[in-house]
Amino acid sequence: MATAQVIDRNVDAKGQMCPMPVLTLAKAMKELQPGQVLAISATDLGAKRDIPAWAEKTGNQLLEIVDEGGVLTFYLKKSA
Amino acid sequence: MFGFDKRQQNGVPAGAPDAAAQPVSASVQADLATPPRLSIVLFSGTVDKLMAASILATGAAAMGMQVELFLTTWGVVAFRKDDWRTNTRVSSDYADYGPAMRERMAAKHVSSWMDNLLGAKEIGDVHIAACSMTMELYDLKLDDMEPIVDEITGVASFMHQAQASQATLFI
Numbered sequence: 001m002a003t004a005q006v007i008d009r010n011v012d013a014k015g016q017m018c019p020m021p022v023l024t025l026a027k028a029m030k031e032l033q034p035g036q037v038l039a040i041s042a043t044d045l046g047a048k049r050d051i052p053a054w055a056e057k058t059g060n061q062l063l064e065i066v067d068e069g070g071v072l073t074f075y076l077k078k079s080a
Numbered sequence: 081m082f083g084f085d086k087r088q089q090n091g092v093p094a095g096a097p098d099a100a101a102q103p104v105s106a107s108v109q110a111d112l113a114t115p116p117r118l119s120i121v122l123f124s125g126t127v128d129k130l131m132a133a134s135i136l137a138t139g140a141a142a143m144g145m146q147v148e149l150f151l152t153t154w155g156v157v158a159f160r161k162d163d164w165r166t167n168t169r170v171s172s173d174y175a176d177y178g179p180a181m182r183e184r185m186a187a188k189h190v191s192s193w194m195d196n197l198l199g200a201k202e203i204g205d206v207h208i209a210a211c212s213m214t215m216e217l218y219d220l221k222l223d224d225m226e227p228i229v230d231e232i233t234g235v236a237s238f239m240h241q242a243q244a245s246q247a248t249l250f251i
Contacts, residue, residue, distance in 0.1 A: 017190055019135045022142040026203045050139075057143045059108040079104055 005063070005075065008036035014043045014071060021047045022054045025076075029060060032078040037063065041073045048072055115205065117146045117245040119238070124251055125154030126169040127193065128181065133251040134193035134200075141204025148241040149197075151229070152211035157218070159210065159226050164194045197228060209233040 011028045013021045021042045028038055042051070048065075051074045055062040063075040104112075118140040122133050137147050151159055158167060170178035184190075191199075200206045210225060212234045222232055242248045 015189065017188065019138040019142065019196060020191060020199075023138055023196075023199045023203065026142040027199075030203065054143055057108070057111065059104040059112060 005037050007039045007075070008032060009038040011038060011040040013047075014041050016042065017044055018046050018050070020044075022050050025051065025054060026058075029058075029076070029078055034078050034080045037075060037077050039073055039075050041071055043071055047074075051076075111144065115144050115146045117148065117241070117247075119148045119242045119245040119248040120150065121238070121248070121250045122149055122151050122155035123153050124171075125158035125167070126171045127167055128170050128174065129251055130158060130164075130167075130193040131196075133249075134196035136249065136251075137206060138196045138200040141200040141206050144204065145246075146205045147200065147207065148238070148245070149206065149208045150211065150233070150238045150241075151208065151214075153214050156210050156214040156220065156225075159208075159229055160220065160224055161226055164192065164226070194226070194228070201228065209237065211235075211238075 009028055009032060011024060013024045016024060021040070021044045025038075025040050028040070032038060040051070044050070051072075052062050052065075054060075055076055059079050061077040061079055063077055066073045066075075118137070120133055120137060122130075124130065124133070133149070137149055140147050158164065168178065168182060170181065197206070197208070208229050210220075210222075210229050210232050212232050215221070215232055222229065
């Protein structure tokens with residue numbers, strides 16, 4: 001279920017629709033130090049593809065995706 | 081370490097199970113050094129198209145792309161100071177959808193196209209230029225425009241940007 005990793009920042013993007021989830025994510029990631037982990041929850045239908053694409057394009061690490069009844073939680077680690 | 085049991089296979093990039101900091105790939109490094117560019121000619125001034133343009137621009141900015149938004153014709157008109165607050169225009173073919181669209185956007189708390197663009201500017205590289213031709217046609221000065229508009233340029237400046245862009249859109 002939840003990862004054993006310490007979460008440095010929790011972001012609630014539930015109910016947000018495209019483009020807000022990636023925008024919210026980009027904003028939140030800016031405030032993190034390299035190596036810190038962020039968890040973002042989203043219900044947006046496009047998030048399943050969008051957030052991994054964002055991580056790949058920006059060089060940040062997607063650790064895990066947890067799906068709990070329509071709410072996807074993405075765990076990302078900020079790269080250097 | 082991590083509970084990877086519920087990992088969605090198709091969403092996780094290869095190599096992700098390694099919990100240690102993963103080296104940034106060469107292609108990503110290249111992207112971060114010289115970001116890919118998106119150029120958009122925004123010709124339209126109806127809310128439906130402004131929404132689409134703003135979401136594309138915002139998504140691109142969030143992805144680390146350099147975005148050039150070139151406003152022309154109705155795009156210039158839509159960016160006049162405060163116009164966005166009362167603009168309810170919809171493409172004429174879909175005028176009958178106008179009220180329903182507004183209602184649904186309000187009910188689902190969808191942020192406005194202007195808010196999207198403001199967010200995009202905050203987190204990314206977004207440059208908004210207004211077409212000098214249209215500005216002159218309607219006797220507009222930069223001061224008459226929303227502050228989000230950076231400058232007035234012409235077609236040559238835009239083509240310069242477009243030539244260096246990976247994607248150019250006309251909306």
